[in-house]
């Protein structure tokens with residue numbers, strides 16, 4: 001999997017279908033040679049022919065054809081003649097740039113090391129994963145960089161991360177440290193990203209890569225609704241089923257950046273890592289710093305193939321939660337049903353109706369603590385409000401459990417209301433600048449998770465409540481971006497570390513709490529999908545995808561999210577109409593069919609539904625439970641994009657291809673339209689597949705090569721979910 005050819009100084013990584021090759025070149029520079037479809041290089045000397053060029057800075061006086069700006073680097077440095085956006089910028093104690101690191105050595109080992117303090121994917125023995133660690137050195141300063149690559153041959157995945165170590169005698173300041181850089185030697189690419197906003201997260205956007213730098217990222221302290229820490233370079237015109245795709249995803253929940261630069265020679269560089277705009281790190285003598293992991297996926301069969309690789313890998317190697325491979329319960333959440341106005345009686349009324357409909361988990365959302373009757377108060381005062389819940393959380397949980405359901409509870413542990421007992425006793429625990437009042441977001445402030453005592457208190461509080469064993473599920477919310485990022489406990493020359501220290505504090509809490517309570521199912525939330533990233537998903541195997549619960553809006557949100565993240569990660573709820581976010585009314589079938597593509601839940605008061613709607617809900621839950629394993633763990637394929645028209649369709653195929661479910665949604669209807677013939681994918685060619693409802697039979701080849709006629713809908717917002725199973729093989 002990982003090979004070193006001494007003759008040519010080639011280091012090559014091989015997965016089942018891909019190769020990634022680098023070379024220790026002249027001057028001990030580590031260069032990027034190739035990444036793509038599996039390939040063999042013959043032994044030659046000239047993988048990168050050098051030519052004399054005009055008006056370029058000559059970095060090696062002895063070689064008039066050696067220009068750093070012309071070379072593809074594996075990790076890039078600024079200051080000696082490579083003028084592209086670098087992987088690292090660091091200065092020594094005199095303020096002088098440390099650049100031009102050179103290869104010193106490498107090691108190859110089995111398995112995959114953890115990254116201290118940071119979440120990451122992991123390897124199991126059966127994976128035959130190997131890790132290459134390459135040491136680059138800067139002799140004068142004594143600073144070393146370790147580039148780590150783990151190869152997962154059967155998953156077709158390569159992960160990367162970077163450690164920097166200061167073995168010199170004086171301090172160094174890091175201003176930028178990327179987790180991965182890839183210099184594509186040539187090629188015309190499109191860039192695919194997942195921009196958005198609250199309520200319309202992870203929409204798909206494509207643009208051609210032209211000269212200059214395009215940068216996406218977050219400086220909000222969270223990975224954000226506005227951009228997901230994901231970017232892909234695509235060969236021009238690549239589609240769901242064809243073309244080359246290079247995916248980059250950062251396992252990080254704070255400020256990140258992805259920079260894509262096309263230079264004068266049409267070489268394309270991509271960097272991904274912590275956003276340098278809000279970052280600096282002082283590295284004292286003897287200290288080291290680890291950057292988060294980036295997960296790299298290549299597909300030569302388009303986007304569906306790339307997504308399939310991410311889905312399988314993340315489904316199995318991202319979260320160690322015991323729920324990662326377990327079927328998830330159908331839940332009801334009281335938020336949109338009651339908002340802050342509830343009491344035990346009204347909750348139990350919803351719960352009892354829910355149980356009757358087949359719901360398995362009742363989740364009590366915001367409003368159960370302190371004086372929390374609106375979003376202006378009480379975050380930080382995690383003591384039950386006895387006016388609403390006279391028997392406390394434990395009393396309510398007992399009652400829910402005795403109905404035969406599990407009980408879940410909402411927290412927003414990272415926050416503090418200025419109107420709270422906690423703030424009155426510890427105002428200094430909130431992030432705030434010295435001489436100006438902090439900006440509020442959703443009327444709340446953010447706790448300073450760089451402070452040890454704050455982290456310790458959050459852990460204590462959560463352990464106390466969860467230690468009662470009254471809670472089976474936790475919804476972990478986080479409802480605002482960070483501002484006023486200043487900590488009175490950090491010295492002035494370390495304030496640039498605060499955003500990252502916040503994330504490290506958060507990971508420490510999540511690690512400790514999820515390890516202490518392995519039986520609790522944790523769901524991440526950040527005003528919906530504001531932190532839907534692999535960092536959080538490492539600790540919490542599901543995430544509330546968006547606060548927008550409208551079925552039509554969800555088509556785009558879930559379609560975009562599926563580019564990287566498997567459907568089982570996506571919390572998807574049926575809510576009331578008119579929808580609370582967009583005012584749209586859709587039928588209960590449409591709402592159920594949209595939510596059923598992910599991790600199904602309900603977020604409404606069943607007591608307000610008509611009998612026909614209740615019957616529909618009951619049937620939805622029966623159907624979902626019947627096919628839950630297939631839906632939650634099957635292989636997901638996108639068929640028709642809601643970004644390209646008024647129709648959306650996708651399908652989920654069981655791992656053994658013996659059954660699949662097809663989902664089809666009509667958004668706005670047009671008069672007098674024909675049926676759509678859609679080509680299915682991912683099933684076997686030879687067998688026959690029987691449509692469960694109609695009993696119609698099709699060959700796999702017909703469904704894939706000729707297609708399947710979708711129903712003709714003549715009114716807006718219609719949908720259908722069709723199950724097929726494999727019959728006898730034909731031919």
Ligand code: GLA
Pocket residue numbers: 335365366410477479525526527528544547
């Ligand atoms: C956020 C969440 C919602 C709900 C509210 C409660 O907006 O995304 O699902 O929990 O907070 O305040």
